[in-house]
Amino acid sequence: IRPSKPRVLWNIGQQAALGRNEEVAHRVRRKLNSARVQANLSWEDLFRLSDEDNSGSMDWRECKKMVRQHLHVPNNAVDDHELRILFQEMDDDRSGAVDPKELVSFLQHGRTFPGEDESRRERNVARVRRNLFMAFARVGGGSDGEARRLFEAVDLDGSGRVSHFELSSFVRDELRLNRWHVGNSDLEAFYRHLETQGDGIDVADFMDFVKSSRRQRSGPESFYTPPGPEAALAAKRLRTRRTYRQELEESLARSDSLPAPRLAGPAFTSVGRGSQPRTRLFLSSTAL
Structure with a gap:
């Protein structure tokens, strides 16, 4: 051998x-x-x-x-x-x-490996969806009427389907999203993802996407959805929770075996110029 x-x-x-x-x-x-x-x-x-x-x-x-x-x-x-x-x-x-x-x-x-192109495409589509979600949330579209009016604004020729050119024009001109927000290749990949039949985005797919932007939006200011009653109550409880100092004062006040000591007040530098100093040196000098 x-x-x-x-x-x-x-x-x-x-x-x-x-x-x-x-x-x-x-x-x-x-x-x-x-x-x-x-x-x-x-x-x-x-x-x-x-x-x-x-x-x-x-x-x-x-x-x-x-x-x-x-x-x-x-x-x-x-x-x-x-x-x-x-x-x-x-x-x-x-x-x-x-x-x-x-x-x-x-x-x-550079050179890509098997599965890397698909992973990159999914990440790009997710990023475009997030940016468009926030942009559509600004211009409306929560109800069926608002979503249909948006579709009519995007559908320039009134064909009932949105082409890639119409979607790109609406994103650049109306939503004011430049290439840094949504790249041309990313926008095309998103269009292919949303296009189900190969002849443009129909009104049903467009309305589902626009209405979902209201349900899934997240971000600062107007991008947040108002919290429900349970979430608002939990936030209120969190804001009104007592501090450790307050809990200590209450526990000492309820104690029967220990005298209720007077806790030290805030420092002179944090009470403002209208308050008198409370140090032992100042009190002894004023007593004389």
């Missing part, structure tokens, strides 16, 4: 090479993100500028053009070999081309 040492060494070498490729891709990704910020362009804009044949995908030549011409990254900062490694890391399906989803996902978040 031949020893398997060469195969083990080959596996170790392959893992080391993969680790180096991931490190190179991570370093190049950071440089490209810095160049994109300086160019003041989004990855979607860069993809459209580089997709010369309008095929909806970017090959190696177009990717290189994006980096050199539109991002103005010189060869001494990122050489062709490092850029090729990045391109191969972005090409998940090994098709020789990168679609917009692969490009944006890798350059924004």
